[in-house]
Amino acid sequence: MATLPDEIRAAMQGVVPSHVVTCAADGTPNASAISQVYYVDADHVALSHQFFNKTKRNIEENPQAAVWLIHPETFETWDLELVFDHSETSGPIFDVMNMQIEAIASMVGMKGIFKLRAADVFRVVSVTKTSGERIPLSQIPRADR
Amino acid sequence: MSRDDADSSGLREELARNQETIDRLNRDLAKRTSEIRIIQQISTEITSTLDLREVLEIVLGAMERVLGFRHSMLLLAEPAGDALVVAATRGYAQPEANARVRIGDGVIGVVAERRTLMRVGNVGVSLRYLQAIRTRMQAAGQAPAGDDLVALPGLPDVQSQLALPLLVKDRLVGVLVVESPKSNAFDELDEVLLRIVGNQAATAIDNARTYEMVDRLGRLKRFFSPHLAELIIRGGADDPLKTHRREVTVVFLDLRGFTAFAETAEPEEVMGVLREYHAEMGQMILAHEGTLERFTGDGMMIFFNDPLPVPDAGLRAARMAVEMQERVSTLTVKWRRLGYGLGLGIGIAKGFATIGGIGFEGRWDYGAIGTVTNLAARLCGEAKAGEILVSARVAAELEDLGETEELAPLTLKGFARPVAALRLVGLKSPP
Amino acid sequence: MIPDRVMELLTGPSFLQIGTRDENLRPAHTYAVGAIVHDDRRTVTVLVPSARAARILPHLEANGRIALGIAQASHEAYQLKGTFLATRPTDADDRARQEAYRRALLADALQAGFPEEIARPLTQGFAYTPSIAITFRADEVFLQTPGPGAGSRLSSSGER
Numbered sequence: 001m002a003t004l005p006d007e008i009r010a011a012m013q014g015v016v017p018s019h020v021v022t023c024a025a026d027g028t029p030n031a032s033a034i035s036q037v038y039y040v041d042a043d044h045v046a047l048s049h050q051f052f053n054k055t056k057r058n059i060e061e062n063p064q065a066a067v068w069l070i071h072p073e074t075f076e077t078w079d080l081e082l083v084f085d086h087s088e089t090s091g092p093i094f095d096v097m098n099m100q101i102e103a104i105a106s107m108v109g110m111k112g113i114f115k116l117r118a119a120d121v122f123r124v125v126s127v128t129k130t131s132g133e134r135i136p137l138s139q140i141p142r143a144d145r
Numbered sequence: 146m147s148r149d150d151a152d153s154s155g156l157r158e159e160l161a162r163n164q165e166t167i168d169r170l171n172r173d174l175a176k177r178t179s180e181i182r183i184i185q186q187i188s189t190e191i192t193s194t195l196d197l198r199e200v201l202e203i204v205l206g207a208m209e210r211v212l213g214f215r216h217s218m219l220l221l222a223e224p225a226g227d228a229l230v231v232a233a234t235r236g237y238a239q240p241e242a243n244a245r246v247r248i249g250d251g252v253i254g255v256v257a258e259r260r261t262l263m264r265v266g267n268v269g270v271s272l273r274y275l276q277a278i279r280t281r282m283q284a285a286g287q288a289p290a291g292d293d294l295v296a297l298p299g300l301p302d303v304q305s306q307l308a309l310p311l312l313v314k315d316r317l318v319g320v321l322v323v324e325s326p327k328s329n330a331f332d333e334l335d336e337v338l339l340r341i342v343g344n345q346a347a348t349a350i351d352n353a354r355t356y357e358m359v360d361r362l363g364r365l366k367r368f369f370s371p372h373l374a375e376l377i378i379r380g381g382a383d384d385p386l387k388t389h390r391r392e393v394t395v396v397f398l399d400l401r402g403f404t405a406f407a408e409t410a411e412p413e414e415v416m417g418v419l420r421e422y423h424a425e426m427g428q429m430i431l432a433h434e435g436t437l438e439r440f441t442g443d444g445m446m447i448f449f450n451d452p453l454p455v456p457d458a459g460l461r462a463a464r465m466a467v468e469m470q471e472r473v474s475t476l477t478v479k480w481r482r483l484g485y486g487l488g489l490g491i492g493i494a495k496g497f498a499t500i501g502g503i504g505f506e507g508r509w510d511y512g513a514i515g516t517v518t519n520l521a522a523r524l525c526g527e528a529k530a531g532e533i534l535v536s537a538r539v540a541a542e543l544e545d546l547g548e549t550e551e552l553a554p555l556t557l558k559g560f561a562r563p564v565a566a567l568r569l570v571g572l573k574s575p576p
Numbered sequence: 577m578i579p580d581r582v583m584e585l586l587t588g589p590s591f592l593q594i595g596t597r598d599e600n601l602r603p604a605h606t607y608a609v610g611a612i613v614h615d616d617r618r619t620v621t622v623l624v625p626s627a628r629a630a631r632i633l634p635h636l637e638a639n640g641r642i643a644l645g646i647a648q649a650s651h652e653a654y655q656l657k658g659t660f661l662a663t664r665p666t667d668a669d670d671r672a673r674q675e676a677y678r679r680a681l682l683a684d685a686l687q688a689g690f691p692e693e694i695a696r697p698l699t700q701g702f703a704y705t706p707s708i709a710i711t712f713r714a715d716e717v718f719l720q721t722p723g724p725g726a727g728s729r730l731s732s733s734g735e736r
Contacts, residue, residue: 013266015328016698019645021595021603028657029603031595031645032720035274036267054718054727066595066603072329075697079605099263103255104271107295108279111249113288130628135701273689274722277651281723328694 002127003042008069008078012039015072020047022058022065030054037067037080040093040121045082048097049118056120059084065122077130082122094119176334183211183341191345197353201233204321204346209235212338214323216300220246220253221319221350229257229320231298244298251297253320256308260317264307264336266329305330309339311347318351388501393448394458394493394539395517396435396466397525398426400443401488407442410485418480418487419443425472433465438513446521448513451500459495459542466491466533467572474531488530493569494520495538523557524566533569540567547572577618578714579734582654585646586611588673589680592622593645594710596635606632608644609704610674617732620644620656621711623670629708636660642712645720649688653720654730661711674704 011018014036023029032055038046045067049056059065063084070077088094098116105114187207194200201219208217216236220229223245231244249258256263265271272294282288299306305325311318321343325331365374400406400422407415419442426445430437434455435447447465449458473489480487496517503512524534540549548571554563578586592608606628612621622644624632636642640660647653678699685695717730728736 010329013329015267015270016694019593019605019607021593021597021605021643023595023597023601023603025601027597027601027639027641029595029597029641029643030657031593031605031643031655033591033593033645033647033653035271051722051724051726062601064600064602066605068593068605068607070698072694075701081602095259095261099255099259099261100265100271102249103252103263103265104268104275106250106254107272107297108275109291109293109295110275110279110282110288113282114275114278135703269689269691274651277721278723281721281725285724287724328691 002124004039004045004124004127005129007071008127009039010073011069011071011076011078012037012045013072016070018070019068020055020065021067022055023062024054024058025061030058034067037069038093038097038119043124044085044121045080045124046093046097046119046121048101048116049087049120050101050114050116052117059120075134077134079126079128079130081125083125085121085123087118087120089118093121183338186211187342187345191349195353195356197350197357198233200346200349200353204342204349205233205235207342208323212335212342214335216324218299218322218324219319219346219350220257220298220322221354222257222317229253232319234298237300241298246297250295252306252308253297253299253322256310257317257320260310260312262307262309262336262340264305264331266305266331268306269302269304270328300324300326302326304328307331307335307339309343311343311350313347313351316351318347318354321346388499390497390499391451391454392495392497393450393500393513393517394462394495395498395513395521396447396449396462397492397518397521398445398447398466398469398489399525401490401530402486403443406485406487414483414485418485421476422473425476426469429465429468429472433461433468435461435465436511438511444525446513446518448498451513459493459539460546462493462539463533463535463543463547463569463572466493466569470531470533477530490525490528490530491533492521492524492526492528492535493533493539494518494524494536495542496520519559520557520564523559523564524555527555527557527566534566535569537565537567540569543569543572545573577616577732578613578620578656578717579730579732581734582646582656582717582730583613583617585648585652585654586613586620589677589684591645591647591649591681593647594622594624594632595643595645596632597639597641598635599638604631604635607702608710609702609707610670610677611644611646612673618714619661619711620658620714621709623666623674623704623707624710625703626706626708627703629710633663633708633710636710642710644712644714647720649685649690651722653722655718655720656714657716657718658712658714661713663711664709666705666707666709670707670709671705674707678704 017033017035018037020034021029021031034047040046065082067080067082097119101116102111105111190203191200205217205219208214218231219233221232222229227248229246231241234241246253248254252263252265279288283290303324304327308320308322310320362374430447435449436451438446438448449455449461470489477487494517498513498515498517500513504510520536528534540547547569549567549569552566552568555566556563592611594606594608595603597603606624608622608624610623642658642660644656681699682695685699719725719728719730725736730736
């Protein structure tokens with residue numbers, strides 16, 4: 001088991017989308033964007049489950065997942081390897097995620113229509129801060145628009 | 146590696162680790178100390194006043210000066226309980242005084258509903274995501290049409306919000322909010338700081354509101370029954386001091402022979418009679434839930450249907466008047482034995498009056514002005530001891546319940562034409 | 577086989593994510609910058625930064641399974657699933673294509689409402705050279721835009 005460093009928490013605020021890859025029992029991978037990976041504790045993260053989808057179906061067949069996180073300020077990235085642990089439909093993790101979803105949904109008149117069905121909790125198997133793929137911000141030219 | 150080398154490198158590692166620990170502890174201690182200083186500073190200022198507006202100013206001022214939050218809002222829970230209202234803001238171009246947030250709407254509304262702190266760093270991003278989903282769900286008939294955003298007070302393009310419910314015991318006093326136009330602007334430390342301020346603020350605000358309420362209650366109790374005063378405070382009846390027009394039933398009473406009595410009797414005797422009279426009349430006003438607008442010596446004006454609307458104002462007025470006459474007749478027997486010739490005259494009229502606060506800062510009185518008050522006063526003036534005179538409208542309202550005798554139309558000062566009036570002899574019990 | 581709209585997005589620009597898996601069905605992720613759809617409208621070449629390609633090449637060579645997520649800043653998204661065919665080194669044309677891709681991605685992100693301080697690093701801040709070209713045959717196309725219909729397979733006319 002690996003622990004999540006403090007600095008990764010900013011990447012788990014849903015400011016920049018994250019990506020998750022799962023794999024069905026028949027070996028077909030699935031790449032999907034997710035709006036937010038939620039920090040549960042140093043060894044666990046949670047994904048919100050609203051609509052039933054291929055990611056969820058794959059996890060049921062094969063609990064392993066790969067997640068790619070991007071820090072919204074430094075744009076450093078991390079690769080996480082996860083294993084599905086359990087799903088929650090109540091409790092502190094669910095409540096925190098649910099409140100956020102409810103707050104935003106209520107602002108667009110979607111309260112009760114768009115809602116959290118479950119919080120899927122994963123154990124963190126490995127955390128790798130990737131390197132060599134970032135262009136320093138100072139080197140990015142400003143656009144001439 | 147020789148044993149010495151191994152030892153010394155191990156020792157170095159250990160020292161390095163210890164230094165890290167020491168550094169961390171020092172940082173924690175510094176944080177603790179400054180936290181305590183913050184609490185002390187805010188605490189002293191907040192508890193120095195019971196004025197609600199001052200408390201709010203101090204809280205939001207502290208948020209900015211001491212904690213560096215540039216945009217903050219304080220919302221208070223409405224007594225009715227289904228919304229919050231913006232009571233103070235800091236750092237907003239357009240102060241949104243009196244903007245309302247329904248419980249359950251947005252971050253503020255959900256915090257109020259769930260009574261838990263909430264921190265969101267991606268409001269704009271999330272809104273766009275949900276709007277995209279909404280559009281698709283609408284196209285599939287799975288969501289109602291419409292593309293509005295609920296109007297909420299705060300920064301127009303807010304990205305980060307941190308909101309804390311203000312609780313005293315288990316009551317929601319309000320919500321404290323800080324906002325930022327930048328994503329992910331707040332962290333765990335900000336949560337801690339907000340909680341510290343929030344706790345201080347909750348108690349101070351609650352105390353200030355209670356004080357304000359008690360003060361108002363005291364003032365209102367001069368005019369209204371305690372029950373009614375409380376109803377007004379809690380928002381169950383309209384604010385009586387705001388000028389408004391209402392159709393009211395007005396009862397005027399005074400003691401026949403009082404002037405002569407006051408001129409000849411000893412002051413102590415006069416006060417004694419007045420005290421007894423007021424006590425008895427007062428009890429009946431309270432019992433019938435009338436509003437005592439004024440009393441001057443032996444004269445009193447009472448009206449019904451304001452500030453608390455009632456469906457049977459005329460009947461209440463009549464019942465009260467009849468009871469008053471019965472009570473006074475007992476008193477007058479006693480007063481006659483003491484040598485005082487006193488009797489109660491009552492006039493009742495119904496009509497529209499302009500009602501509201503009359504006076505000035507520091508001395509507000511509750512007053513009613515209109516033809517109806519003049520009419521009731523004149524009818525009272527015409528009434529002999531033991532008589533109740535009512536206007537035609539009042540008699541009409543009483544219908545069969547009122548036992549009345551018609552009088553010749555009265556010529557009254559201030560009324561161009563003679564006025565129809567009836568003598569109310571008694572009330573039948575309703576079937 | 578690949579619907580018009582998906583072709584449009586592949587030609588540019590889109591955020592591209594690749595999913596693969598190892599012999600234990602352990603998934604892996606990488607991103608790509610730039611894509612080419614071949615004339616047969618089935619074969620797709622994605623340009624993957626070599627730093628990231630190293631993770632997935634062994635998977636592709638071992639089992640050939642590949643998933644390509646194609647997304648707009650507006651959340652419109654699709655997914656191709658298919659079979660790995662070959663790799664080749666990238667050339668000047670590929671690099672030009674990648675640079676055009678990146679410029680268009682920035683405009684797209686700003687248009688969709690991302691603030692400058694995020695749009696710029698997000699679209700310009702990831703290394704893309706040197707890259708390796710990975711070619712695969714698309715066997716299935718899926719709608720991936722969040723909301724109703726997400727996950728449904730699309731025919732070549734783009735219908736579900």
